[in-house]
Amino acid sequence: MRVLISTYGTRGDVQPFVALAKALKAHGHVVALCTPTGFRGMVERHDIPYAHMDNAVLELTEAVLSATTRAEQRRLFKGFGAIIRAGLDDEWRAARELEPDVLVYHSKALGSHHIAEKLGAAELLAMPLPLTPTREFPVPIVPSFRLGGWLNALSYRVVSLANAVWAGATNDFRVKTLGLAPLSRFADPMKKADGSAVPALYAFSEHLLPRPTDWPPQAQVTGCWFLDEADRWTPPAALQAFLEAGPPPVYVGFGSMGAAHADSRAATVLKAVALTGERAVLATGWGGMKAHELPPNVFMLESAPHDWLFPRMSAVVHHGGAGSTMAGLRAGKPTVICPFLGDQPFWGHMILRAGVGPQPIPQKSLTAEQLVDAIRTALSPPVRAQAAAVGERIRAEDGVARAVQLIEQEHSRWSHRHARLDA
Template sequence: MRVLISTYGTRGDVQPFVALAKALRARGHVVALCTPTGFRGMVERHGIPYAHMDNAVLELTEAVLRAPTRAEQRRLFKGFGAIVRASMEDEWRAARELEPDVLVYHSKALGSHHIAEKLRAAELLAMPLPLTPTREFPAPIVPSFRLGGWLNALTYRVLALANAVWAGATNDFRVKTLGLAPRSRFADPMKTVEGSAVPALYAYSEHLLPRPPDWPLEAQVTGCWFLDEGDPWTPPPALRAFLEAGPPPLYVGFGSMGAAHAESRAATVLKAVALTGERAVLASGWGGMKARDLPPHVFMLESAPHDWLFPRMSAVVHHGGAGSTMAGLRAGKPTVICPFLGDQPFWGHMVLRAGAGPQPVPQKSLTAERLADAIRTALSPTMRAHATALGERIRAENGPARAVALIEQEHLRWNRRHAAN
């Protein structure tokens, strides 16, 4: 097969696809990964051919996440339309160069669904969170978890409405670049123009979130696509010395979230850590925390590979991104999620349901006392045991291999169906 993978966003939106690309290459398939140039080094470091996507989409994403106010975020977001339209051209350029039989894409890579139609190629949506409607749980971006039944299924219509925001750009791309007819503004992105379901691969663990029985066969949970970066990574001597100087510390990091209140958030975290009496490693990320004059029981770094750092921690505290959540659980560590937005509350609820972490502590109500209580709960023997057992089950999975097998099956099915037409 010749497989074009397209994705963009933050590191958590790209890293799993590098792992998938490596698995495809290992099976002898030709593959290229189209993603912003800011990730080119990571892609090529793992031996994956890189397909160009302009870095403007990554730079604007970072600017929105770092914006000090909601008003500034809204102002910046207005620039996304033109950049998203340009990224579709990059996807098309990559497709013309590779001539793929199969397109695998994140939902943010809006051009691939239409390129597959143009090329008459097989397509698979690939995501670290579920987008296929079900009665079992609401759409991950919906904050309530107590709807039940048909109301849960109804929330997935929000996704189609969200897609309508980009309908002008996608139809412009379809007509002017691909020479295809425009589609309805409210066309379901989970269906082909022929009306069949787009196959979907969900890169998370069924041990955390079981596959709903009402899903169609086209929607499958593969297990996580972990990209291990810890083996070639050399920790700073100061970090290694800190880890060796006492018992395993807590990890606290909020990735790319919340730069507007980085100093006050760090002060809250430091007070919470002091209340627990624990040691801690704080990750500043893009600016989620800023602190000076750290006490001796706290070490701050910008970032470190999760597969190296998390197994050395006693528990992990983070924002609840899908990648961070799965990495912490894979390490068998109890997890405290302090969500900001999007699907983060969803994963916090799933961790709570699995018994691997306490009730999530939303950022809007984050206090030192609440965070300290959550950390104490996470470090209880019962929660440690649940997290350890869950980690063992997740480590036994091989998500990339399962995904490759499903991609190969879809390629064969696609060829047989179209050979008959």
């Protein structure tokens, strides 16, 4: 089986797919991972063949996230169309080089769905968050959790509406590059050309979000795809010394989010840490926090592998990306989510519902006093016990093995179907 995996975005959008690629390769399949060149080192460090995607996508994403005004964000977004079109060509180039039987792709990899149609190949959408409609909860990018059954299901139309933004680029790609007919601007990306559903693999744990009872069999929750890097990483001596000098600290980091207001955000966090009396490790990420003077009970670093760092923490405070959320729970740590955008409020709500953390605090209203209350709630014995129990269950899962099994099954169905058609 030849599998092309395509994804783009921040680290949390790429790292799980490296784990999946490793598992597919270990099962004897030929695999390549198409993602921006900024992640090429990570891909190849794990001995996965890399397929080129221009880094302009990643650079523009970082610039948009770092923009300090809405006007600047709008100006930057004007450049997305041409960059998206170039990314579609990169996906097509990778497909021609590998000649895959199966395409596995993140929804942000906009070309793979159309390339599968062109090649007549099997395809599977793969995501760390649910996009299949259900009455049980709204689409994760909708901030309200009080819509009710039929409105929850209706909210998933947002996926088609979001896809319409890039319909000009994707239809240009379909017609001029692939020789396919154009699609309606509001075509459902979760449907194939024959109207059947695209199989979907969701890489999160049912111990945090159980699989909805009204989902079709094509939508499966596999468990998380964790990429372990602890054995490849040596901590700085200063970090090791800090950890050994006292009780486990609280982790605070906002990943690729929020370079704007980095100084004031760090000041808020430092004030909260001082009020709690806890030790803390602060991760700057892409610049979400900046501090020039630190008290002795706080250590700041750019980043560290979550599978190494989180087990050494007492609790984790972060933006609520799916990867960070699952990594914290895997380590059995109570979680405080301070969301910026997208699906982050959704995961904050799931953390609250599971009893492994407090009510999420939106970044736009974050205060030191709120963060103090949240950290104290997270460190309370009932929440710590619940987080430890959930962590034990998540560590017992093998999400990548389940994903490989489902991909192989889909390839087998696809092969049998084509064999009948050729007979």
